[in-house]
Amino acid sequence: MKTSKLLEVTSLNSRYGDETVLQGVSFTLEKGEVLCLLGPSGSGKTTLLRILAGLEREESGTILYNGKDLQPIASHKRQIGMMFQEYALFPHKTVWQNIAFGLEMQKLEHERVQEKVKAMLVLVGLSGFENRRIDQLSGGERQRVALARCLAPEPELLLLDEPLGSLDRTLRDRLTAEIRAILKSIGVTAVFVTHDQAEAFSVADKVAILKDGILQQYDSPENVYKTPANKVVAEFLGFKNLIRLSGRDRSVPEGSFWQLVDHSIFEPDSSYLVLIRPDGAKVLEKQEQVPRGWPCISGLVTLSRFQGASYRLEVRVGEELLRFELPLDPAPPPEGALIKLAINPSAVKLLPSE
Structure with missing residues (x-):
């Protein structure tokens, strides 16, 4: 039976030395949904993201990806894209060359690479920027190039680790809406790490609030705000009464x-x-x-x-x-x-x- 679940995480535990980083984390993510991992620094958000990407190993628990165990699959074979806060763009390459990089690594035909890069430039609103160097771009434009490069290979799952953290508030607010619109337009499933609740509520279909490695609440943004699960969630959201x-x-x-x-x-x-x-x-x-x-x-x-x-x-x-x-x-x-x-x-x- 075909399932709409892309990701099923069950009783995930992770340790770093003697420190527990994740404890009993469980959730499911439907295809096409955007999940925001929200919580203070040190809550385990990035560790969870890196485990999904295959950059770190869980101590115990299971992760099913399209119904299959993800653990034995090498990181580069997981059909998962990852976008970091610092973007990791190649400064000596043009916008076009940065977006084409992952496609060329897949050894696609030249015509197919050309087609996909053009489509990505249109998608992120950078048509006409293809020959510009990265150091000629604003922070928001670099962020769009990084997003285009991640989306060009058509990953089933996109992981974003604080992608807007280095931008000012006005630009962050604008790009948050743009990122959600782009992800929804192509139907990609995404996990978005942030410590900013306004950002999370704006972009997410589901919000997972982590504190000390424990999943405190997993729900829609509206339900998390209107019905916090406990005192930890209420205080994290800034509620004082x-x-x-x-x-x-x-x-x-x-x-x-x-x-x-x-x-x-x-x-x-x-x-x-x-x-x-x-x-x-x-x-x-x-x-x-x-x-x-x-x-x-x-x-x-x-x-x-x-x-x-x-x-x-x-x-x-x-x-x-x-x-x-x-x-x-x-x-x-x-x-x-x-x-x-x-x-x-x-x-x-x-x-x-x-």
């Missing part, structure tokens, strides 16, 4: 955090972590009706900052300091004022206790 509640006290006084969750499920001897996403609050003006089903909290504004497209607000509620990103209208009250906020229930998540 993490409130610990104890099952010993299940009273629900007006305005308390207990009204945000279904406290009936709480066990008396357990503690729970409640996440309120920063985009989940609405300022209630005087006499304004509370949206149906939205609980309210009140507190003291300790910080109110205009950020261009939003306001950053910090509110002291009891012993907790909560942080929100609020729309421009209505403008929040100034620092030192009391505020009443309605909380969107969809922005509240109960996370597993540690």
Whole structure:
């Protein structure tokens, strides 16, 4: 039976000396999907990428590639392309010669090489650049040449290790969208390593969050953001509103955090972590009706900052300091004022206790 799965990783473990680099990593990747490996430095992202490429060996676990065990297949026979942050272009060669390099190594006929290089130049928007030297190109143009060179041999899987890491933010944002469009236009499957969540969410169909070599969550970008699997994921995404509640006290006084969750499920001897996403609050003006089903909290504004497209607000509620990103209208009250906020229930998540 033909499967749509290109990659199946099961219980992958890797060690470097006495240090565990990857621990029990499992996931599957469908053909044509783009996966972003996201996590802080040292989380195991690049090690996983290098194992897939055959540049490092796993300690245990299996990797099936088109249903076949990948381990005995030599790196150069895996039909996998790899693009590094530094691009590894040949500075003494032209754009055309750089893109043609992998094709010539495959010993393709000259006419076929010419055809493929022309197609790649069109694909990455560099038609007319074929005779330029690499040192005559901008950072973004070099990145496109590197991508074209990787795609020209038509790999089934493309691995990208921080390909935009050396570029400035504006260029990165633009090229992230371009990379996704290029990959989707030819249907190539890709694994994209980054530590930048905005970059990951923009390019990925699936996001895998790694921390200390453990796969914390594997899901769509939307689900990772809206429903973090645990405290590790929530904190990595930058969420600050993490409130610990104890099952010993299940009273629900007006305005308390207990009204945000279904406290009936709480066990008396357990503690729970409640996440309120920063985009989940609405300022209630005087006499304004509370949206149906939205609980309210009140507190003291300790910080109110205009950020261009939003306001950053910090509110002291009891012993907790909560942080929100609020729309421009209505403008929040100034620092030192009391505020009443309605909380969107969809922005509240109960996370597993540690």
